Amino acid sequence: xxxxxxxxxxxxxxxxxxxPLDVGRLGDLLGFHLRMAHVAIYRDFADTMEQLALTQxxxxxxxxxxxxxxxxxxxxxxxLGTDRATMMAxxxxxxxxxxxxxxxxxxxxxRQELHLTxxxxxxxxxxxxxxxTHEQRFIDLFSRDEMDALLAALxxxxxxx
Numbered sequence: 001x002x003x004x005x006x007x008x009x010x011x012x013x014x015x016x017x018x019x020p021l022d023v024g025r026l027g028d029l030l031g032f033h034l035r036m037a038h039v040a041i042y043r044d045f046a047d048t049m050e051q052l053a054l055t056q057x058x059x060x061x062x063x064x065x066x067x068x069x070x071x072x073x074x075x076x077x078x079x080l081g082t083d084r085a086t087m088m089a090x091x092x093x094x095x096x097x098x099x100x101x102x103x104x105x106x107x108x109x110x111r112q113e114l115h116l117t118x119x120x121x122x123x124x125x126x127x128x129x130x131x132x133t134h135e136q137r138f139i140d141l142f143s144r145d146e147m148d149a150l151l152a153a154l155x156x157x158x159x160x161x
Contacts, residue, residue, distance in 0.1 A: 041138060048134040052127055057090055062116060062124050065100060070113035099123060
């Protein structure tokens with residue numbers, strides 16, 4: 001764990017640096033370590049994407065649309081394991097920035113297809129370069145064999161097999 005940065009108190013004096021808490025029983029829980037790893041990766045991702053003002057979920061939607069052009073909000077929600085309302089809000093934010101657009105389906109006029117716009121494809125290309133750097137910071141912590149084993153183990157957890 002990292003030490004907390006000194007903070008100014010009300011009188012302008014720096015507060016002392018405190019040692020990290022003993023995590024006790026949490027240190028033996030898989031979920032705790034998965035959460036801590038997630039937080040580390042999430043913070044680095046947020047810092048990396050700050051210049052493009054994209055979140056992990058927004059980027060996931062854009063990546064999915066890059067390879068599944070014309071997918072619906074329901075398709076995206078099912079793939080990402082999120083509810084329809086959350087997906088609608090994500091799509092609305094991306095559409096407001098002209099990164100994606102809705103089009104009526106040619107096969108079923110009740111269905112709205114989602115497509116990346118030209119601006120969306122351009123920002124996705126920028127984001128991919130930043131993501132590659134972000135990912136490499138964490139991949140470099142492991143050997144190739146360790147990375148393969150880690151990915152296999154994580155997939156086993158969320159696929160349940």
